[in-house]
Amino acid sequence: MRRLIVLLFFLAIVLLGLDMHFRGLAWGFIWSQTGEEAPLPQARGLVEVAGNLLRHPLDTAPLAAIDHKADVPYGVNTFLQLEVEADKIDAMLRMIHAAGFRWLRQEFPWEDIETDGRGQFTDSRLDRDGDGARDTIDAWLKYDQIVDLSERHGLRLLVRLSNPPRWSRADPEELDLAPPDDLQDFVNFAAAVASRYRGRVSHYQIWNEPNIYPEWGDNPVDPAGYAQMLCRTYAALKAIDPTIVVVSGAIAQTIALDGYWGMSDLVYLQALYDHGAGACFDVLSAQGYGLRSGPTDQRLRATSVNVARHSYYRDIMVRNGDAHKPIWLSEVAWNATLDADLPPEQIVGYANFGNVTQAQAARYMPLFYERAQQDWAWVGNTMYWFFTRPDPFEAGQAFYYFRMVEPDYQPEKPTFTPLPIYESVADYINNQQPTLYRGRHQAETWQIAADGEALADESARFGRAQMFAEGIAFRAHGTSLTIRWREADDSGWRVSRVPISAGLAGTQSIHFGEGSLVVDEIVVFDRGGSRLLAWLALGFALGLVALAWLVAALRGRAR
16 A cells, blocks of 8 residues: 555656656646746745735725726837937838737937927937037927827827936936926926827826836935826826826836835835825826746735736725726836847846746737736736837847847838747737626727727716617627616616626627617626636545545455
8 A cells, every 4th residue: 555655656756747848737737827937946936826825815806997998908119219210110110000009108208308498399409410510400390200100000109208308407417317306397398298299199107117216316216206296297287188198107016125226116106195196197007027937927925026016006006996097017028138149248137137038028928918818907008118229239238138120220221120029929919809808898998899989978987888889799708797788769777697608717709789779888707716616626525535435445455
């Protein structure tokens, strides 16, 4: 009996080793929980995932109604303000649109627009014609072109407002990313941008990463100061156009507590709420870098960061009454430095972001998009970091290896060589089947197949609904769903329940209604997890019975 048990144990070890080596079922399961590919990190990660069960669960309110999630959620960061040729920008935007992206996160640097002084939207920094005198140009022209070309290619802009000019400081030589001496100068700049592009640009992000150095300048991190900047700018933008969507400055993933190099993202976010910032943004923005593990990492620990870090932000938002607001991830990527042309010791910041190959980065992003759809109902747009930089001379810095394409540098015909990450993301976005997963979805959401007509309706969840001429069609994954709807000529809302799967969660094409109807929201439920636990419990019980029978049989034979 003892020899048999020892033999079975060693056989199990051998089989597990073979499975891990050939990436079989056990490897796949551990990968799905830890985001780790190597055996030792997988073993450590599995223990840490188990640690999730020992902590108080986060309250993410996955079935809460969330606004500002209607649009196609795929975007990319660009640096169009650094480009000179319109043809080059045009070629970039064509590739961006072809990949399926519909959003650009683009900075409108304050120093590049209100350059010469307070209220002066001119730029006289350069001698452009070589006559020895500085030329004064209209600083708006470059950004007018960016807005024009973006519209032409069907791309929407999330405009990031940051980066102060020299004149905004008492000592103009102290040039860093710190806020201006007088916050009203920034508020006025933001208002000027919003006024110029009213009706064309609707989303503005106020500053960037204010909880880490150097984004708040050579100063201690100051949540009270940023809350004041955010609230004053929010009021100014809403006064210009109430439909403007104000996005908070992206919170950086960090566990730092020194208050200078950084302040813990969790501490900082709660401090923002404590200082009243909750009333001053429509969308919370955060960074979503994968860093040192893959997109499937399920670990949740306050003392380490990974792709699921925003789950903690969501918990804080729910506790502060902001369950109806989404999180937009302003920068998402993995740093593909492992197959760079330079050795690691020559790449500045090599260890800052974690390190993967281009093939891994290309494999990870579609998995990240899929997880965002399935698991994180509160996540809206995700902006890949980044499309490309103007030239290759930054190849000695780690951040350069986030790029999606490589410029070919042909002035007469600007072209770009796609890297594996571009190809994989384009393939995923363009070939996915939009599906509603667990959560509460407004009828205007991008996954709805039938074309609806926007309808103002004060009795709807967010004051608007969608009218459909021949019913509503979509795909859903879960165990059941409800649809809140009414007849087109009736003001009374009804709630209808539709089954999706009788067993574990499944995916089904849904067509509801035959004639004209108005739909407010769809709530998808997924009780497959509890059913799976029941089946596992039954299997475990049957396994115990079988084991007891085997032991009894072996003992009887031994006698």
